[in-house]
Amino acid sequence: MGLKKKAILLDIEGTTTSISFVKDVLFPYVKTHLESYLNKNWNTDEMKLDIKLLAEQADQDIVNNVPGVVPVKETESEQALKQSIISNVLWQMSLDRKTKALKTLQGHIWLDGYNDGQLVGHIYPDVFPCLLKWKDAGLKLYIYSSGSVAAQKLLFKHTEHGDLLHLFSGFFDTGVGPKVESTSYRNILNEVSCDPDQVVFLTDIVKEAEAANVSGITPILLVRDGPLSSTSQFTQVSSFDQIDVECS
Ligand SMILES: [Mg+2]
Structure with a gap:
């Protein structure tokens, strides 16, 4: 019955x-493709919004004294900003954070990977x-x-x-x-x-x-x-x- x-x-x-798809494929994909994704999409409006969210989150983390917080250096050179975004994202991922800023960027990187067939x-x-x-x-x-x-x-x-x-x-x-x-x-x-x-x-x-x-x-x-x-x-x-x- x-x-x-x-x-x-x-x-x-x-x-x-499988849990391993998320843990061993999706999350590592973000880490290995972060820099190339930033370089490829740097001047898009979507990227600017993603950066704004990350910077706002980092500012809030600084105010809240979140241990180990990595600032997003919006006012510095393009290269310094890029490096600070990479460091911030890797730091957030090391803590398995689920902030809107992190999830938004991760989603965009995965979309890119699915669209070009690198992710299934x-x-x-x-x-x-x-x-x-x-x-x-x-x-x-x-x-x-x-x-x-x-x-x-x-x-x-x-x-x-x-x-x-x-x-x-x-x-x-x-x-x-x-x-x-x-x-x-x-x-x-x-x-x-x-x-x-x-x-x-x-x-x-x-x-x-x-x-x-x-x-x-x-x-x-x-x-x-x-x-x-x-x-x-x-x-x-x-x-x-x-x-x-x-x-x-
Ligand atoms: Mg489950």
């Missing part, structure tokens, strides 16, 4: 996509056929990831199966709240106009499953590598193939 639902909410990292969004082999099957069955598919909505769309627009954006009815990031808080899931339920028992949430993180469960959503835990837990209170699967859900 399958679950009868109206919508499936999906995490990305560790659920649709990774999804596990079981994901595409199951998403198609669920969508064809009438289920609505939504993404909820801590990566920005812009970055989520880039990933699914540029997969080895082509552009998969048409499969999804909506994308959510931490704009609706942190993934470990039940209120975030209630916010999503409001947005998608579903009752909690009409939605299943796929994630690899127990704390996220717990938060979704508190909101009334049915969580299913993805355990992509490694053994299933014998004590988990939630259904566990190692692949989307094992998820039996029908449209209610």
Whole structure:
């Protein structure tokens, strides 16, 4: 007997996509392409806005005495400014910060990489056929990831199966709240106009499953590598193939 639902909410990292794609491909790509990206786009309006955001963030970090803050030297020579941007971005990335300024520039560098084919969004082999099957069955598919909505769309627009954006009815990031808080899931339920028992949430993180469960959503835990837990209170699967859900 399958679950009868109206919508499936999906995490990305560790659920649709290997954690290593984000950690070992996307983030290193920013580091290795930062300087050439700056050089190539230096005089564009978009770059000027990106620099303005980084400079404002750095000024704020200085005011807040953030330890190790690297200033963005807007008033100095082009070369000094460029170098200070590189240092600032690498510093922010070393702390895994999620500032708007950093995310905006990262998104632009990834867009560049996806567009010229150097980046291809990774999804596990079981994901595409199951998403198609669920969508064809009438289920609505939504993404909820801590990566920005812009970055989520880039990933699914540029997969080895082509552009998969048409499969999804909506994308959510931490704009609706942190993934470990039940209120975030209630916010999503409001947005998608579903009752909690009409939605299943796929994630690899127990704390996220717990938060979704508190909101009334049915969580299913993805355990992509490694053994299933014998004590988990939630259904566990190692692949989307094992998820039996029908449209209610
Ligand atoms: Mg995850």
